[in-house]
Amino acid sequence: MKIAMIAHDRKKDLMIQLCTAYQPVLEKHELFATGTTGLRISEATGLKVHRFKSGPLGGDQQIGALISENEMDVVIFLRDPLAAMPHEPDVTALIRLSDVYDIPLATNIGTAEVLLRGLDVGLIDWRQFYNSDEKDGLEPGF
Numbered sequence: 607m608k609i610a611m612i613a614h615d616r617k618k619d620l621m622i623q624l625c626t627a628y629q630p631v632l633e634k635h636e637l638f639a640t641g642t643t644g645l646r647i648s649e650a651t652g653l654k655v656h657r658f659k660s661g662p663l664g665g666d667q668q669i670g671a672l673i674s675e676n677e678m679d680v681v682i683f684l685r686d687p688l689a690a691m692p693h694e695p696d697v698t699a700l701i702r703l704s705d706v707y708d709i710p711l712a713t714n715i716g717t718a719e720v721l722l723r724g725l726d727v728g729l730i731d732w733r734q735f736y737n738s739d740e741k742d743g744l745e746p747g748f
């Protein structure tokens with residue numbers, strides 16, 4: 607599965623803790639992240655992470671583009687609900703696209719843990735159908 611990891615600044619330490627705790631799960635998958643989040647994760651855990659641009663410079667939009675191409679299976683986005691962001695429209699757009707394409711999305715640590723545990727026991731295996739040829743031509747949300 608392809609997993610996108612994104613954390614706003616005040617949530618980055620929490621993201622590191624999450625990735626450290628769930629490293630055995632995460633290392634079985636392909637990891638993607640916005641620039642600074644990805645750097646922090648790979649430095650702290652050694653996990654291989656494909657890094658996009660930093661969020662304010664377009665990283666959220668790059669991940670959104672992959673979602674629209676059916677190239678992302680899970681999004682963990684530890685967003686900061688108490689800080690104003692210059693790129694708030696990009697954040698909203700990423701969350702919206704996750705909903706358009708029914709991509710499992712966690713926006714806080716409580717749901718992130720549920721999602722990673724679910725992933726590990728196969729609860730998101732239905733994504734493999736979406737990734738298969740059978741899904742070709744079907745509209746999102748079918």
Ligand SMILES: O=C(CO)COP(=O)(O)O
Nearest residue numbers: 640641642643660661662
């Ligand atoms: O701002 C972000 C997501 O909206 C995160 O970007 P960075 O991982 O580059 O800090």
